[in-house]
Amino acid sequence: MIRGLWDRETVALLLLAALMPVALMWLWFGGIDAVARLALALVVSGAWHGVFMLARAQPPSLAGALAALAVAMLAPEDLGLFRLVLGISFGAVFGELVFGGWGRNVVNPATVTLAFLGFGFPAFPWPEFVAPVAWAAIPAAALGIALGVMPFGVVAGATAVAGLALAAGADLGPVLPVAGLVLVLLVCDPVASAATPLGRWLNGALYAALVLVFAAGWAGAAPVQVCVAAALLASLAAPLLDEAAIALWLQQRRRRHGRP
Amino acid sequence: MPARPSLWTTLTAPLLRENPVTLQILGICSALAVTTSLATALTMAASLTVVLTLAAGLISVIRHHIPDTIRLIVQIVIIASLVIVIDQVLQAWFFEISQALSVFVGLITTNCLVLGRTEAYARHNPPLPSMVDALGNALGYSLILVIIGALRELFGKGELMGLAVLPLADQGGWFTPLSLMLLAPSAFFLLGGLVWAIRTLRPEQAETPEHAPMGRGEPAE
Numbered sequence: 076m077i078r079g080l081w082d083r084e085t086v087a088l089l090l091l092a093a094l095m096p097v098a099l100m101w102l103w104f105g106g107i108d109a110v111a112r113l114a115l116a117l118v119v120s121g122a123w124h125g126v127f128m129l130a131r132a133q134p135p136s137l138a139g140a141l142a143a144l145a146v147a148m149l150a151p152e153d154l155g156l157f158r159l160v161l162g163i164s165f166g167a168v169f170g171e172l173v174f175g176g177w178g179r180n181v182v183n184p185a186t187v188t189l190a191f192l193g194f195g196f197p198a199f200p201w202p203e204f205v206a207p208v209a210w211a212a213i214p215a216a217a218l219g220i221a222l223g224v225m226p227f228g229v230v231a232g233a234t235a236v237a238g239l240a241l242a243a244g245a246d247l248g249p250v251l252p253v254a255g256l257v258l259v260l261l262v263c264d265p266v267a268s269a270a271t272p273l274g275r276w277l278n279g280a281l282y283a284a285l286v287l288v289f290a291a292g293w294a295g296a297a298p299v300q301v302c303v304a305a306a307l308l309a310s311l312a313a314p315l316l317d318e319a320a321i322a323l324w325l326q327q328r329r330r331r332h333g334r335p
Numbered sequence: 336m337p338a339r340p341s342l343w344t345t346l347t348a349p350l351l352r353e354n355p356v357t358l359q360i361l362g363i364c365s366a367l368a369v370t371t372s373l374a375t376a377l378t379m380a381a382s383l384t385v386v387l388t389l390a391a392g393l394i395s396v397i398r399h400h401i402p403d404t405i406r407l408i409v410q411i412v413i414i415a416s417l418v419i420v421i422d423q424v425l426q427a428w429f430f431e432i433s434q435a436l437s438v439f440v441g442l443i444t445t446n447c448l449v450l451g452r453t454e455a456y457a458r459h460n461p462p463l464p465s466m467v468d469a470l471g472n473a474l475g476y477s478l479i480l481v482i483i484g485a486l487r488e489l490f491g492k493g494e495l496m497g498l499a500v501l502p503l504a505d506q507g508g509w510f511t512p513l514s515l516m517l518l519a520p521s522a523f524f525l526l527g528g529l530v531w532a533i534r535t536l537r538p539e540q541a542e543t544p545e546h547a548p549m550g551r552g553e554p555a556e
Contacts, residue, residue: 158511169524173531195515 083178086224086265087137093219094144096211097259101148104205109147112159116143116150119160123167127176138177138266142167145185145260149299150192151199162192182310183267185260189303201297209252212259225263228272232279233258240287250290250298257302258282262309269313273320281316282309339460345468349475351537355448356479357530358540362448365439366480367522373496376484378432380477382425382440384470386417387449391457391469398458410453415444448476483525491516 102109120143124135146163154162166188171180193201219225237254241247247254262268262282269278285305293301340348355361362383369379393413394401401409422440425433433440443449452472457465488494493501493510502508515521534541 165524169527191515194518194520195513196511197514 084137087141087177089222089224090141090219090265091137091144093222093224094141094215094259096214096218097148097208097256098144100208100211101204104208112150113144113147115156115159116147116163119143119163120146120167123164123172127172133172133176136177138171139167141264142171142183142185142188145183146188148260149185149189149202149257149303151196151201154192154196154199158192158196162188162195165191178266180266181314182307183261183264186267186303186307186310189261190307193300193303201299203249203298204253204256206252209256212252212255215259216255216263219259219263224265225259226265226268226275226278228275229263229268229279229282230258232276232281233262233283234279235276236280236283236287240283245287245291247287247290250286250301253298254283254286254302254305257299257306261303261306264310267310267313269316269320271317271320271324273323274313274317277316277320278309278313281312282306285309339464342464342467345464346471346474349468349471350478351475351533354475354479354533355451355472356476356526357533359451360530361451362446362476363526365442365446366476366483366526367519369436369439370480370484370487370522371491371517372435372488372494373481373484375432375435376480377477378425378429379436379439380473380480382418382421383443383446383449384473384477386414386421386443387452387469387473388466389417390414390449391453391465392462394453395457395460395462395465401458406458407450407454410450411444414449414453418444448472479526479529482529483522486525487516487521491521 102113105112117140120139121135124133124139127133128135143163146166150159150162166184166186170182170184170187171177174180192199216225216230220227220230233254237247237251258279262279269275282305285308286302289296289301289305290298293304296304349355353359356363356366365379365383370376390410390413394410418441421443422433425436425440452469456468460468485495488496489500490513493499493503493508493512501510504511513521
């Protein structure tokens, strides 16, 4: 889409609007502490967008606020100012801005930040969420899909695999609500997730399957850690899944219509 | 044939302007693997410098006698012999560092940087320029290795060459080590940042983009 209402910032704004249930619920229960974290993440992320606007003439994007929200909610606790700033800077610059800004990045900058913080400072505790915040992921996903900014296939694929696993008797325990939150905040990013219909289903299914495997086999991992690792791997696999979906489609065409 | 550049240019060009690691992205494997501390990085750099310089000299001396069809085998035999000598020397006098470097000294044989210089330069030039060119390239490689090794050891352990530089938090200081720096990905990030920094300072090193970005019809940025 080149002209009209739908440009990049519209998508970013609608995504922000879709995430409002989660964000407001988290701010309500988190109090002043949560506000301070969010403000810090917004300032650092915004500063880097500003630097790249000045240095490379890259238009700043409201998507920086999306990443800041996800980082503020999911980053390990008690990190201190310096480590948090370092992690957000790393994610924003190496995850997104160096590729040319939102829309050209390969992985979600928030996922990069969280993986960096998780692997770099393994000693710090991961956050836990009260039930209402986790429930708010459902209206957020519904809003995102209805507004057309979150991929339906990803949510459906993840739900299908999780549903199958629960029906088969898997006990996810505290991981399940966090997995829903991370699905909405990180995996459903329209840029970093798969772009073909089949690829999206596979992407969501892969995320859910990875969460299941990690939850069962990764001893001593916190729920958020499990879900962030699954989100990172799922978004790294997204181009591969797209490639597979396109190859399948080409093969189908060749079978139906003969040589292309 | 253009006039051969002066020896000084041959020596200094590969340090920054034509650095084998940051411009040609050669020798990455060992640059990532041995840079967890400055001591191993220095040892690796010294080993590669010796091997590359001697190999270039030897190959250049017999360059008119190497049949083209088996030139790679001849070059690898020469390089491998030198690597074995270096490896034995390290094991004899620097056993601990040799253990830390594990297979990577042996893998100098297959380092694309070494074969690249002998194949591209030493095979066509007299011994002295060949050795100077090899020395320059090896020093360029060493420079990158030392920079990355120093950064990783400094921020990963708060030490340089095993001596405490930044006081650690658990010993009453203020510095909390970044354990990520000791993992392989951090070397990728540092190397990427270094390449980025050099290409920002010297834009002629940047590759031309493969795709023009789609836009609103404005000229591509």
